[in-house]
Amino acid sequence: MEAMQQAVTPPLKATDYKSGLKPVWCPGCGDFGVLNAMCQVFQQLELRPEETIIFSGIGCSSRLPGYLKSYGFNSVHGRVLPIAIGAKLANPELNVIAAGGDGDGFSIGIGHFPHTCRRNVDFTYIVMDNNIYGLTKGQLSPTSPAEMNTTTSNFGSIETPINPIALAVGCEATFVARTFAGDIKHMVNVMALGIQHKGFSFIQVLSPCVTFVGKEQFVIIKNKLHYLQDDPEYDPSDRAAAFRVVDETDRISVGVIYHKHKPDYHDNLEILRQAAAVKGDRKIEDLVEIFRP
Numbered sequence: 182m183e184a185m186q187q188a189v190t191p192p193l194k195a196t197d198y199k200s201g202l203k204p205v206w207c208p209g210c211g212d213f214g215v216l217n218a219m220c221q222v223f224q225q226l227e228l229r230p231e232e233t234i235i236f237s238g239i240g241c242s243s244r245l246p247g248y249l250k251s252y253g254f255n256s257v258h259g260r261v262l263p264i265a266i267g268a269k270l271a272n273p274e275l276n277v278i279a280a281g282g283d284g285d286g287f288s289i290g291i292g293h294f295p296h297t298c299r300r301n302v303d304f305t306y307i308v309m310d311n312n313i314y315g316l317t318k319g320q321l322s323p324t325s326p327a328e329m330n331t332t333t334s335n336f337g338s339i340e341t342p343i344n345p346i347a348l349a350v351g352c353e354a355t356f357v358a359r360t361f362a363g364d365i366k367h368m369v370n371v372m373a374l375g376i377q378h379k380g381f382s383f384i385q386v387l388s389p390c391v392t393f394v395g396k397e398q399f400v401i402i403k404n405k406l407h408y409l410q411d412d413p414e415y416d417p418s419d420r421a422a423a424f425r426v427v428d429e430t431d432r433i434s435v436g437v438i439y440h441k442h443k444p445d446y447h448d449n450l451e452i453l454r455q456a457a458a459v460k461g462d463r464k465i466e467d468l469v470e471i472f473r474p
């Protein structure tokens with residue numbers, strides 16, 4: 182009997198997930214931490230580069246796909262979510278990750294966010310939130326705090342900022358987490374949980390822009406961190422508790438803020454398919470035939 186020959190691919194190291202392209206981010210930018218954390222997560226979860234794709238919009242943070250060894254697509258400003266959803270629907274076997282900035286996700290792209298949350302397609306969206314438009318040189322973003330001076334708000338912003346966590350929990354996202362670019366270990370843990378979650382997972386990474394906000398953003402955030410995993414009272418399945426986190430002003434809670442088990446889009450599609458096959462006169466396959474040109 183012939184011995185079965187199995188192709189053995191060696192396990193990859195975290196550094197193997199770097200593309201080799203040198204990041205053009207400013208020295209000290211929080212996005213370096215995000216890149217390093219992602220390499221560690223990919224290694225930990227043994228994601229194969231050829232089975233993984235990272236999408237992004239436009240911004241400093243959206244350069245991320247170029248620095249990772251996987252499939253990548255630096256798309257157009259604000260459109261990362263529908264593009265990522267399209268890829269997952271076309272090939273459910275792919276590990277799909279979307280990434281971008283606060284401007285990309287919550288200014289031009291915000292219309293896609295509620296629908297992505299409620300649709301619950303199985304992929305992860307990582308927003309590197311620096312409260313500013315970094316790439317275009319420091320304009321006000323939808324997450325800039327009210328008092329923040331920027332190149333377009335010289336005397337402070339007069340608009341109420343968007344709270345991405347409130348938005349995600351309010352729009353029924355099934356996994357909502359926050360982490361900090363200055364804590365690689367925490368980012369790795371949170372990202373690993375998000376990627377393993379079956380359904381849409383949203384992760385806000387507080388990722389300072391050292392050039393247009395200042396390097397003190399690291400210290401200000403660090404001094405306010407509250408780690409939810411160390412809080413025995415905190416229950417991430419409690420939606421009311423998640424909304425209390427949203428209202429915090431004196432501290433910044435990080436970790437898994439909300440987590441709910443619910444059928445994802447593909448599960449629901451399969452349920453629908455079966456129901457249509459049993460109940461309807463026509464099967465889904467028949468309908469496909471009808472619409473075939």
Ligand SMILES: Cc1ncc(C[n+]2csc(CCOP(=O)(O)OP(=O)(O)O)c2C)c(N)n1
Nearest residue numbers: 239240241242258282283284285314315316
């Ligand atoms: C349709 C369109 N509008 C505007 C721009 C200009 N633009 C490029 S990046 C950007 C904002 C980037 O901010 P953010 O998403 O927060 O990323 P960061 O650079 O802070 O990481 C804008 C307004 C563009 N590229 N395309």
Ligand code: SF4
Nearest residue numbers: 207210241315390391
């Ligand atoms: S401008 Fe800000 S966000 Fe962009 S690379 Fe520099 S520090 Fe990072």
Ligand SMILES: [Mg+2]
Nearest residue numbers: 282283311313
């Ligand atoms: Mg930004």
